[in-house]
Each structure stands twice: as structure tokens, then as C-alpha cells.
Amino acid sequence: MEFAQEQVGDVVIVKLAGRLDSSAAQPAEESLTRALAGGTPHLAIDMSALQYISSAGLRVLLVVAKKVQQAKGKVVLFGLGPNVREVFSISGFDKIFSIEADAASAVAAVR
Amino acid sequence: MPAELPSLPDAGSAVVAPPLEEIARILTPHPIFARFDRGSVLAVAAQCGFATYPAGAALMREGDPGTFACVILEGEADVFVELPAGPIHLATIGRHGIIGELGVFTDLPRTATVVARTDTMVIRIEQDSLMKLSADYPSIGVAIIRELGGRLANMNHSLAYLTYAAEALGHDQYDPAFLDELTSQSAELATFARVFGGMAAEIRAKQHRREEMQAAAEIQQSILPAPLVREGPGEAIDLHAEMHPAREIGGDFYDYFLIDANRLAVTVADVSGKGIPASLFMAVSRTVMRSVSSAADMAIGMAEANRLLATQNTACMFVTMFHGVLDLSSGVLRYCNAGHNPPYLLRAQGGHDTLGATGIPFGIDADMPCRIDETVLHPGDTLFLFSDGITEAFDTQGEEFGAARLEAALEAGRGGSAAELVSGVLGATAAFAAGADQSDDITCLALIFRP
Numbered sequence: 001m002e003f004a005q006e007q008v009g010d011v012v013i014v015k016l017a018g019r020l021d022s023s024a025a026q027p028a029e030e031s032l033t034r035a036l037a038g039g040t041p042h043l044a045i046d047m048s049a050l051q052y053i054s055s056a057g058l059r060v061l062l063v064v065a066k067k068v069q070q071a072k073g074k075v076v077l078f079g080l081g082p083n084v085r086e087v088f089s090i091s092g093f094d095k096i097f098s099i100e101a102d103a104a105s106a107v108a109a110v111r
Numbered sequence: 112m113p114a115e116l117p118s119l120p121d122a123g124s125a126v127v128a129p130p131l132e133e134i135a136r137i138l139t140p141h142p143i144f145a146r147f148d149r150g151s152v153l154a155v156a157a158q159c160g161f162a163t164y165p166a167g168a169a170l171m172r173e174g175d176p177g178t179f180a181c182v183i184l185e186g187e188a189d190v191f192v193e194l195p196a197g198p199i200h201l202a203t204i205g206r207h208g209i210i211g212e213l214g215v216f217t218d219l220p221r222t223a224t225v226v227a228r229t230d231t232m233v234i235r236i237e238q239d240s241l242m243k244l245s246a247d248y249p250s251i252g253v254a255i256i257r258e259l260g261g262r263l264a265n266m267n268h269s270l271a272y273l274t275y276a277a278e279a280l281g282h283d284q285y286d287p288a289f290l291d292e293l294t295s296q297s298a299e300l301a302t303f304a305r306v307f308g309g310m311a312a313e314i315r316a317k318q319h320r321r322e323e324m325q326a327a328a329e330i331q332q333s334i335l336p337a338p339l340v341r342e343g344p345g346e347a348i349d350l351h352a353e354m355h356p357a358r359e360i361g362g363d364f365y366d367y368f369l370i371d372a373n374r375l376a377v378t379v380a381d382v383s384g385k386g387i388p389a390s391l392f393m394a395v396s397r398t399v400m401r402s403v404s405s406a407a408d409m410a411i412g413m414a415e416a417n418r419l420l421a422t423q424n425t426a427c428m429f430v431t432m433f434h435g436v437l438d439l440s441s442g443v444l445r446y447c448n449a450g451h452n453p454p455y456l457l458r459a460q461g462g463h464d465t466l467g468a469t470g471i472p473f474g475i476d477a478d479m480p481c482r483i484d485e486t487v488l489h490p491g492d493t494l495f496l497f498s499d500g501i502t503e504a505f506d507t508q509g510e511e512f513g514a515a516r517l518e519a520a521l522e523a524g525r526g527g528s529a530a531e532l533v534s535g536v537l538g539a540t541a542a543f544a545a546g547a548d549q550s551d552d553i554t555c556l557a558l559i560f561r562p
Contacts, residue, residue: 021550022384054503054551055383055431062427062475091431092450092471 003031017049020057041073044106048079078106146254158240164227180215186231324359351529352556361552362389379496413481421477429474442488459491488560500553529557
């Protein structure tokens, strides 16, 4: 799974690409945790290039959300493809996370 | 070890020569020169050149034509072979050690790259010189042939040891003492023997862990409930369930038991992730669910189960859960579905319903209340619970088994027993995956209501 990060003002946009499964979970957690470093986190996660997410991947998102909450920050997901959206819907994770349609609304929501 | 080896062999630089007698003394112990008579050795010594190489400089590079041998006067040099993964260090040659001797006697390309580890001073024996000398000193030619022949025999001997050691490892009869012989043969083989020994230790440790995991898997399967007794209340139910972990132990579980003479509790759950962490949380989840099963109010009991799982859960583990209680006289099924893939309710009259989620998975929000939904099973109806290891089973092309194929397999199982239905679904999944690794734990539970 690939990981890219960019800064837009005080919002960090992280892009996940590929499959977020058990083997990708540990490196993904480390990369996302590093993206939170330094000050109050305003994190927008770009899911548009994510083909697949397993329960291990959902757990990583939960861990990150918890860290963001503890740091009194905000996290938003955007760009969910149909496969990933279905997983979020069945598991009820669409009620746990803020989900936006695109980068612009995500950045605005998390600022 | 350098990340990259120097790309060109350095020419070295000139140095003050030691006396002939001393050079001869340094050369003689080497097998390649040991068979030379004294006159020949002195003649070779007279022809020697000298060079110094600063630390990090290359004396010779793998693949280049070899035209000289070196004997180290002072310093140390590392011998490397280049593999696609990077340079592999074979040996370190020290004072009076010989390097590249094959280059002196044959036209073979260098078999290794040699880099000075410290500032190094060497004697150089040029191929030209040696070839010219052998015309005057025929014993040189004979000595060289004898030496190369001896090395072949030696190499076969060492290979035999390695083959024996590898076979012993395969039969779990490996003893590290096997390879001690090799360490005395040559510097290159000593390194290999050491690496082989390390690998053998790893293999045995992995085998030990595998045996422990096997024992854990047996315990996990033994915790799963025994088949329901088909008499008394059990008569109304044909129930069959199976769990197949993706690794030795899994994070899925199923459970069922008679709460009393009139009610059957059924559960299928899927812990996030797989392997050891998931199986530990699975064991906790199962215990928690059993502990709340006698709660008078199901909503309160389920909320309590969630609260127990969500507290002290720093790893953010969660579990999707379907838990239902079936009234055996009325057929009423009261259930909660915490983020679990919706079970199928196959209707005897045809078609099916799905029992959608009533809330998010357990273990996330400690204060979450649990909503209970209700449906009715009519005689002949089948409840099919499963984990997403079925619908997300991948084939070798990366395509998922999916809901459509599962529904087809369920339809095909109509009219049969619960065991036949489960076997049909598992068979269809296995046939679809055909050779691809099982990516997730697989669980099925079929319940046919026959009051």
C-alpha cells in the first residue's frame, strides 16, 4: 500500500493507495501517526485510491481517530470508492467517521 | 559493509620491497606455492611487484579479467560477491593471506570483488611473469595442476557435508556440530557454515512456534460448542456450524446454546484482524457474550457486553456481532446486529430476507445502547449466519466470491439438512478460490427451524 502526504495550510492531507489489509495495517498506522505529529491535528484522509479495506484497516482508522480525539483535533475521510463505501455502510463505520465527498469539502470540514 | 562497492579497481601505488628471502617465506605456506621447489619460489619472489591500497579501495572487481594474485603484507581486505540483492560478504583476508590466486593461473574472470578494509600493502604476482617463469621452471606447471585438483576434491568434500546438514535439517535431526568441520576448510566456507547455522536455528525456532500454534488451534476448536442434542427442545432445530481460521488460529467465533427449554441463543462474531491478536480478543468476546446471555432484558445485556469490550481496549480492537435469541415455540427471533454482514433468512415458501445492522460493532463506543430488532421464523425457514471470509474469499485473479454467488449456493442447498447447506456453501467458496490463499477466517452457521 502506498502512502503520500501533503500540507494545505494547517490541514494535513494523507492519501492511501492500494489495499489496506492486515499486512499493510502496521506501516499504515505508523505513517498516519507520523502525519499527526506536531500541534493539533487537522487530518483529511484521501481514500480515492484505496481498492480494498479489511477489518484490520478499519482498526487502523479507529486507532488514528482515537489519537486525533485525544489531541483535540479533527479527522475526516473523503473520496470513498464504492467497495470501501459498502464496507463502511455494513460495518456502521459511516456513523463513526465524518465522510466528505471531495478534497475541498474535507479540508473545509477539518480546518 | 559498504553499500556500494568501488566501481574500478585501483592501480595501487608503489612501495619499498622486502628482501627476496622474506618474500619467499611469505609465499611458501600458501597451497598454490607450497608445491613449488625452492628455486621456483625464489624466482617468483624476484618477479613480484608491490602495491598499496588505501582503505575502501578495490583491489579487484568481480567479472574483470584476472591477471595477478595478491598476498597481503599489512592490512586486511574484504571479499564480496555481488548478488541482485546486494553485495554479500564472504570473507576477510588478513596478513599473509592470498587473494585472486586463480587469476594468476587461468584466464577466468574474477569470482569476487575485493576491497581494502584498512590501508593495505600487498605483494603482486603477475600472470605474465609466472607464465614466463614456468617455461624455465616446469615444476611450477605441475604444482599448479596438483593444487587445483586438490581444491576440487576439497570442494566436493565440503559440499557433501552441506548436503548432509541440509537433509538432517529436513528430518529435524540437525546438530550444529555437523558444520564445525567446514569452518576449518577455508575462509569462504567458514562464513557460509556460520550463515547456514543461523538459518538452521531459525528454521527450528519456527517449527517450534508452529507446533505451539497447532496446539492453540486445537484448544480454540475445542471451545466451540458441541452439536446440539436433537431431543427435547433440540428437536425443533437442525443446526450445523463450522469455523475455519485463515492462519492457525482465528478471530471469528460462533456460539449457540439453549438458554432454557424454550429459547436458543445463537451468535456469530468476527474480530478485527486475524491471527493471535484477534484470537485473544475473540476469547474475551465469547466469554463476555456468554456472561450476559442470562440478562432478562436483551438490550441491556448486549449494551453491557459492548461496554465490557470497549473498556480497557487501547488497541482499538472491535468485533462485529450478530446475536439472536429464538423462541422455539413461537419462532420469534429477537436479535441485534452490530455491524456484522447481514445474515440470510431463507423462507420455506421461497425468497429470502436479510437481517440488517442495528448498530455499530462492539468494542468501539462504551456508552452505545443496543437496539434489538425482531422477525419471525416459520416452519422450514433457514437462518444462515456467516462471516465476511465467505463473501470476501478471493480467487487467484483477485475477484471476490461476493453476495450473488453466496445466494446461489444457498438456493442450491434448499431442502437439504443444515450440514448439507454449510458444506455446499464452503464447497462453492473453496472451488471459487481454487488455489488462492485463504485471506480471512471463514465461519458458517445454518439453522433450520422445524418445530
